[in-house]
Amino acid sequence: MLIYMKQNNIKILEPLVAQRIAAGEVIDRPASIVRELVDNAIDAGSNTISVELIDGGIERIRVVDDGCGIPQEDLALTAHSHATSKVSEIEDLESLSTLGFRGEALYSIAAGAVLTIQSTTKGEMGSHITFDNGKRGEVIPGGPSKGTVVEVKDLFAHIPARRLFLKTGASEARMAKLALIEKALPFPNLSFYMSHNGSPTLELPQTTPKNRVLDILKTHKEIIASCVIEMSYSAASFSLYAVATNAEVYRNDRKYINIFVNNRIIDEYALTQAVTYGYDPFLPGGAYPYCYLFITVDPKLVDFNIHPAKREVKLRNKAEIHHSVVSMIKQFLNLPTVQKTEHYASSKELFDQSPRNYQIVSNFHSSYRKEKGEVEPDWFNRAKQVLQKQQDEKKEESISIVHDIEFKYLGQLFSLFLLVEKDSSLFLIDQHAAHERILYDELKTVKGSQPLMIELDFEVERSIDTFLLENSEWYKEFGITIIRKGDLQWALTSIVPHYKLVEEDIIRSIQGYSGGNIEELHKMLYANTACKAAIKDGDIIDDDSAIALIKKVFALTYPVCPHGRNFVVEITRDQLFNTVGRIV
Ligand SMILES: Nc1ncnc2c1ncn2[C@@H]1O[C@H](COP(=O)(O)OP(=O)(O)OP(=O)(O)O)[C@@H](O)[C@H]1O
Ligand SMILES: [Mg+2]
Secondary structure, eight states: OOOOOOOOOOOOOOHHHHHHHHHHHHOSSHHHHHHHHHHHHHHTTOSEEEEEEEGGGTSEEEEEEOSOOOOHHHHTTTTSTTOOSSOOSGGGGGGOOSSOOSSOHHHHHHHSSEEEEEEEOTTSOOEEEEEETTEEOOOEEOOOSSEEEEEEESTTTTOHHHHHTOOOHHHHHHHHHHHHHHHHTTOTTSEEEEEETTEEEEEEOSOOHHHHHHHHTTTOTTOOGGGEEEEEEEOSSEEEEEEEEOTTOOBSSSTTEEEEETTEEEOOHHHHHHHHHHHTTTSOTTOBOOEEEEEEEOGGGEEOTTSTTSOOOEETTHHHHHHHHHHHHHHHHHSOHHHHHHHHHHHHHHHHHSOTTOOOOOOHHHHHHHHHOOOOOOHHHHHHHHHHHHHHHTGGGOOOOOSSOOOEEEEEETTTEEEEEETTEEEEEEHHHHHHHHHHHHHHHOOOOEEEEEEEEEEOOHHHHHHHHHHHHHHHTTTOEEEEEETTEEEEEEEOGGGTTOHHHHHHHHHHOOOSOHHHHHHHHHHHHHHHHSOOTTOOOOHHHHHHHHHHHHTOSSOBOTTSOBOEEEEEHHHHHHHTTOOO
């Protein structure tokens, strides 16, 4: 039984209690302290930043930088609430180029640890100060030879409840390392180092943007430099730059799709989705790239002040950015190698020239389009060509798909392949890709919409609202009915039966698309929903469904999935016999 306490009268909290409550939002573990202290070091114009951890940072975190330092007269103010040198007027938030702007980080850290700041500005002797769990000490002469050293000791020693949530030193050190990596990615022109209990855990010397990514992915053996490409795009109010894998390398999760806006990593599903849309025609279903996408946006159009750790952002031109991300990726994955190499040079130079707040101003993207015409992939033509080429090259391995559908279904292998004996061959059929293709074909022909039992309401951004007002009829072509309920408010009211269970994905697609033409919308919608609705790797399917699927596969002229990949492997009886040394 819950017992409710009688409420007391309203009182103003003791300053230290208030400070600790507020601090909980900014600082919860060593990794968040590392994030804040490294932000400060970057804002101070440092070239080299080192982070030393003892016991995962719980016992001690020390961040050493060679930046501009803090003047002696300001030192006592640093851990004061709302004390910042980065913003003084509300208008400053509209042209923000620093990572810090609230004047809250040191104040929050000082509330729950022993914080010592030693700092020296150019031409000064330097000084230091200690804040002991909210109590400010004296400013004492004597600082480092250059820059600032910030030390945080005995984290949460006086806040046992918060200490309880800390993990082991090793886990905290791992999280702190990830936090430093996130900071280091947008600043390849700076050097970052980390050690834990005296042993180096991260060494990132100054380098190019691409090499920074390669250094960070060093332990991923599948990543080789030739599989990593750079892409860029520039519009009036934003620019995009990405270091990412090409279609030869992929993973089955989205973990390495990282989005940065104005040098801060952010959690923004819609932009992660834009990356996956861009890669969609080039990767098999359920596969995702490594992609570090750096978006530079006019600060006027961005608001980071909606989350205490600045991980969320409001972007006023999100739909436009979304669209550009998708088309940039498609464009670059389609480019011939020579073109890409030329472009790399230009984007790298621009990055190097303006290191702290890089702007990529290349108009290569648009000029390429003009010269070469529209280079949107036509999946089926491309896939047919690939298949034709394979058949020409390896005649003996070619797949002869015939229309008399007599076969023996042998079962599932690895919960992924359907095994089929047909004529004198063994066929392995990738169940996900096969189903995806079949659904894709069916979706193209199925007409007739069925009303949903319960309409699904959703909200859209202004630009999407405008787009839908003019183009909601486009969706009708696919049996999708949407109606406007009010300003920015829409509802999904009917769909074709094939879209059952993927309604949420349809809505997300609608929320993210304000694009070019109906053709592109067709492709996006078909490939996305077919992929989502298809049976997955690992799904166990019953014999009847397997047989129905196999029949459809054998009726296809070209067994390639909507992403252009072959999904049927044939091993002939002769090949099998040869393998075991039998006379055929
Ligand atoms: N390593 C450093 N080098 C130079 N100045 C620093 C350093 N760390 C902090 N400062 C000074 O102390 C001030 C307070 O730092 P703090 O991190 O608390 O706030 P902020 O960076 O201004 O904003 P935010 O709370 O968003 O991080 C900064 O504005 C800056 O003037
Ligand atoms: Mg700060």
